[in-house]
Amino acid sequence: KHGFVPPPQPAQHPEIPSKATVAIIGVWGTWVWQDGGKGKCPAQLVIDGVLSQKPDYIIHLGDVYYAGTSKEERKHLLDLLPDSYKGRVYTMNSNHEMYDGANGLLGTSLQNSLFHQQQGSSCFQLAIGDWIFVGLDSAYYDDSMLYMKGSLCNSEGGEDQLGYLGSAYRTGKKIFLLTHHNGIEVAKNGPTPNKTLWNQVVGAMDQHLPDAWYWGHVHNGIVYRDNLSFY
Numbered sequence: 001k002h003g004f005v006p007p008p009q010p011a012q013h014p015e016i017p018s019k020a021t022v023a024i025i026g027v028w029g030t031w032v033w034q035d036g037g038k039g040k041c042p043a044q045l046v047i048d049g050v051l052s053q054k055p056d057y058i059i060h061l062g063d064v065y066y067a068g069t070s071k072e073e074r075k076h077l078l079d080l081l082p083d084s085y086k087g088r089v090y091t092m093n094s095n096h097e098m099y100d101g102a103n104g105l106l107g108t109s110l111q112n113s114l115f116h117q118q119q120g121s122s123c124f125q126l127a128i129g130d131w132i133f134v135g136l137d138s139a140y141y142d143d144s145m146l147y148m149k150g151s152l153c154n155s156e157g158g159e160d161q162l163g164y165l166g167s168a169y170r171t172g173k174k175i176f177l178l179t180h181h182n183g184i185e186v187a188k189n190g191p192t193p194n195k196t197l198w199n200q201v202v203g204a205m206d207q208h209l210p211d212a213w214y215w216g217h218v219h220n221g222i223v224y225r226d227n228l229s230f231y
Contacts, residue, residue: 002106004140004157007123007164016127023050026061026180026216027094029068031076047080057126058085059135061216062094062180064104073104078112086114093122093139094180094217095147102140123164131174131211136161138181138197150181150197150217152204162204169205177201177210182218 030043040048050058064077081089097105102122110120118124122140126133138150141158152161169175183198184191193199202209 002101002103004102004137005106005110005119005121006160007125007136008119008121010125010127010168016129017056018129020056020128021053022057022059022126022128022133023053023055024059024061024178024214025050027063027219028060029064029072029076029080031065031072031080043076043080051082056088058089059126059133059178060089060091061178061214062092062139063096063216064094064109065096067099068094068097068102068104069100070104070108073109077109078114081114083114087117089114090118090124090126090135091115092135092178092180093137095139095142098139098142098147123161125164125168127173131176132168132171133176133178134165134168134210135178136165138179142181150179150194152197152200162200165201165204166206169208169210175205175210175212177213179213179215180217182215183213186218186220 025046028043028046030041032044033041060077064072066072077091091105091109093102093105105122106120109115110118110122122137124135136152138152139147141154141156142149142151143154144151153159165177179197181194181197183194183201185194
């Protein structure tokens with residue numbers, strides 16, 4: 001598989017915007033297909049809806065179907081993103097990208113000028129006002145079957161991601177964490193932490209949680225209660 005590219009140094013923007021709008025989409029790279037109708041497919045409808053809101057940035061949380069091959073990354077992701085968002089759109093690794101060893105993601109999508117600000121890495125930071133958006137790769141070092149559980153590091157590497165998150169946390173700014181895999185699992189007895197990923201994140205942040213954490217991966221309709229505590 002394509003070699004993991006360590007997190008880049010956070011981009012040195014001449015001016016960090018005091019506010020911005022960010023559109024977040026996940027499990028989106030399904031391309032153009034018809035299901036008995038003549039209208040646009042879901043992927044087209046989603047991106048049309050996103051672009052109608054004129055966000056300043058777009059973040060894709062990963063999953064380009066079916067296996068994130070180079071061809072699929074071009075047709076199912078790159079071809080549906082407008083050139084006007086060059087440098088303002090981000091994409092991430094996932095279990096589906098890993099079915100091709102992340103070759104399509106790292107060798108095709110992240111080499112495209114749309115994502116030049118990621119410097120070839122599946123990790124990134126985006127600073128907006130008092131917030132730092134931190135995108136991490138929860139798939140590359142995942143040891144679970146079919147990369148389904150999520151992990152930032154294992155015995156083969158990935159510890160630099162923990163330092164990347166920790167450095168952002170220690171700036172004192174609010175952390176908006178982004179991973180493909182879910183930090184919480186929903187089981188029959190209620191929500192529980194996804195132990196490996198959860199413990200890695202909390203450990204990197206001096207036993208604190210991010211101020212916000214968005215993920216994709218889970219194909220369920222879920223409404224979370226406020227003020228859940230696992231301590």
